[in-house]
Amino acid sequence: MLNVNDIHSYYGKAHILGGLSFDVPRGEVVALLGRNGAGKSTTMKSVMQLVRPRQGSVSFQGQELIGKPAFRVAKAGLGYVPEDRRIFTDLTVLENLEVGRQPRRDGAPEWTMEQLFEIFPNLAERRTNRGKHLSGGEQQMLTIGRTLMGNPLLLLLDEPSEGIAPVIVEEMAETILKLKSEGLTVMISEQNLHFARAVADRAIIIEGGEKKFDGSFAELEAHPEIRDAYLSV
C-alpha cells in the first residue's frame, strides 16, 4: 500500500534520512522502532510531505507523493497523528474533530463523531471543553480521533505512547488493535518495544536515518544483539 524507496531528507544542512526504504502492506500494523534522534518522526513527516525528501520515492497505492502539498497527501488517504499532538487548544473537542472531517472514502472504515466517542468515552464527556483543558491522555485520544475523522486508509501514528500514563498506554494498545480489526492499515513509531510488540505485526528498526532491521518480532527475539545495539531497553 505504501512503498518508500531510498528517501533522503534534510533539516537545513543536516542529513537526517540517508536512503531509507520500506513497505507497509494493506491491513498490517508496522512498528517503526529506534532511539531518540534515529529519524522516526522525520520518516513520518517525509511520508506526509511535511518534510520534503530531496531524493527517492514515496508511493501510496501507486501514486507518487513527493512534491505534493500535505493536504493532497491527506486527501489521498493518509492520516497523520503527530508526536507532539498539535491539537487546537482554543477549539472545543467537537471543533477539533470537525477540522479533521473529510468525505468518506472507498475502502476505508468510515468514522462519525459518535463512533469515536464510543472508542474514546472520555472525550464524549468533554465534547464542549476546549483542547487546552484536556489531560495529556485525552489530548492524545483527541489527536487520533481528529485524524480518524478524515476516514484514512493508512494511519501514521507518531509515538502514541509517549508521555501518557501506563494505564492509558494499555487502552491505547487496545484501541490500535481495534482500528486494525476495522480494516485500517497502521504505521506507528515507537521507542517502547513492549508496546510495539503488543500491537504490531512487524518491526522496522532505524538508526542514524538508515534501516537496520526489518522483520517479524519473532525474528527480533532471535537476535537480541540487534535489540541491544539499536534500542534502549
Place this chain on the structure above:
Amino acid sequence: MAFFFAQFLTGLANAAALFLVASGLSLIFGVTRIVNFAHGSFYMLGAFVGVTLMDVLPGAVGFWGAIILTGLAVGAIGAFVEMVVLRPIYRAPELFQLVATFGVILVIQDLALMIWGAEDRLGPRAPGLRGVWRIFGEPVPKYDIILIAITPFILFALWYLITRTRVGVLVRAATQDREMVGALGVNQARLFTGVFALGSALAGWGGALQLPKGGADLLMDFNIIGAVFVVVVIGGMGSLPGAFIAAVLISVLSVFGVTYLPQSTLVLMFVVMAIVLIVRPYGLLGREEVAGEHGQVGAPETPIRPYGRTGKLLVAGLLALLAALPLFAEQFVLTLTVDMIVFALFAASLHFILGTGGLVSFGHAAFFGGGAYAAALLVFHTDTRMELAFLFAPFAAGLLALGIGWFCIRLTGVYFAMLTLAFSQLVWSLAFQWRDVTRGDDGLVNIWPAEWLNSPAAYYYFTLALGVGGILFLRHVIHAPFGYALRAGRDSPRQAEATGIDVKRIQYAAFALAGAMAGLAGGIFVFSKGSVFPTELEIGASFDALIVVFLGGVKTLAGGVVGAGFMTLVEDWLTRLEYWRLLLGLLIIAVVIIAPEGIVGSLRSLWTRIRGTESEVTK
C-alpha cells in the same frame, strides 16, 4: 443632554466603517499572520469603486446594490493581491510581508490616481435617507441611524461565521497551527485566499458605506490605517468583539473631541490607546501572543562577522572618495550626497533596532522628524545658537524614544510594530495640529546652520563627519558586548534571560540609542534644508527607512547604507516620472519575491557561490 446623546449617536454611526475595516484587518492577521498595511488601500478602493457604481446604478436599489457589489469587487482585488504578492512569501520573515504590503499601497495609490484622477469625490446621499430625524429635539441624519442599526448585524454575521460554521472552525484552527490543518487535508492556500478576500471585502464595504458621510480621496488609505491600528491594538488583535468595542470607543471619543477639544482630535485617540495598553498590554479582549508557534519557520540568522581585508579596503576607498568629493563635484552632487548620508544614518539607526535588535519598528520617523523638530523649535522660538540646537536633536529624540519605548518594548512582533506606528502618528498629529507651537502644515522655516558651516562644502564635511561617525559608532556597538547581548535577545530571548541578560532592558536601551541616532540624522537634515514639515513624521517617512533597510538587506550591516544610497538615487530619478509610486511599488514587490536577501545579501550570496565556499552561503 439631548445634544450629548445626538453626539453619541454620530460617534456610533462613524464606528460602522471603522469597525468593518478593523475587523477585516484582524481577520486577515488571525489566519495569515500578516499585518496587511495595504488594508487602508482596500478601504480607499471601496470608496472609489462605490462612488463610480453609485453614479451608474439608479435609485435606492442601485445605492445599496452598489455597496454590496463594491465589497465583492474589492474582495476579488484582495484575492488577486493575496495570490500574486503574498502567497510566495508566507514563510518569509514578518518584515518582508509588511514591506510587500507597503509596495501594494504604492501601486494602488497610483492606479487610483490613474483611474479616478486627483480630484476628491463627494459621496452621493443615500436615496430616501437624505434628511434628519429629530431625537429629543436634536437633528440626527437618517443615514446615521441606519448605519447604527446595520452594524450589530454585521458583527453578528461575522461572529456567526467564525464561531458556528465549518469555515470558521478551519479559520480558527489555521490561526493556531496552519501546517497541521494542511496535514488534515484542508487546502490552506484556498483558505488563506478566501480569508484575505473576505477581509478585503470588509474594508471595501467600509469604504462604500461611509460615502454619504464623507467621500473618496487619495489620502484615505493612510488616514484610516492609523485609526484602524489603534482600534485593533485597543480591542486586541484577532478579537472581533474587541474591534467593535474599540471602534465605538474611538469614534465616540473623536466626535466629542471635535466639539470640546478641536485642537487635539488626532492626539486623543492615541492617548486613549496608551491608557488601555498600560492596563492591558494586549488590548481589551486580546491575548498574549505565543512565540514559536507551529508552521512559523524562520531561517536561522547568520552571525555578523567583522569585515575582512577586501571589505575594509572598500570602505576606506569609499571614505577617501567622499572626503575628496568637494574638490571636483558640482554643488547639486554635494547636496544629493548630504541627503544620502542623512538617509544612510537614519536607515542605519533603524537597522540597528530592527536587524540587530529584532524589533520591527514602524514608526522610526518619529525620532528622525522628532530630532529635526526639536532643533528647529529651539531655533525658531528661542533663537538658540545652531550648535546647541543641533545637539538638542539627538538628545530630544533619545528622550522621546525612552518615552515611547516604555510602552512598546513590553510587546513583541506585530504588536510592537503597530504600536510604534501608532505613536509615530501621535507625534505627527502633534506637529500637524499644535499650530501655535509647530505652525502645523506651514512647517518651521529659516533654520539655517551657523556662520562657519554656511557654505555647501563646509556643511558637507560637517555631515560627512557626523553621519559616518554615527554609522561607525552604531557598528562599533553591534560588535561590542552590548550588541552581542542584543542579538542574543533577538535570537533566543529565553536562553538569553537564562544566561543573565536582562533582555527587555537591553532592548529598551537599544531603542533609545536608535532613536537618538535617528534624531542626529534629523538634526543634520533640518539644518541642511533650512526647514522642517510634518511630512518628515508621516507613515511614509517611516516606511521609506524600512524599505531602504529591506532593499539593502536586513541581515547585513552595510545593507542600510547601500540601500539608502540606492534609494536616494532611484527616488531622485523616479520622482521625475508621473507614476513613480507605481514603479517603486512594483520594484519593492519584485525584490521581496525575487531577491529577499536584499542588495547586499544577494551580492554576498553570489560572491560566496562564485568562490565555491558553499558552507558560507546564507540560507
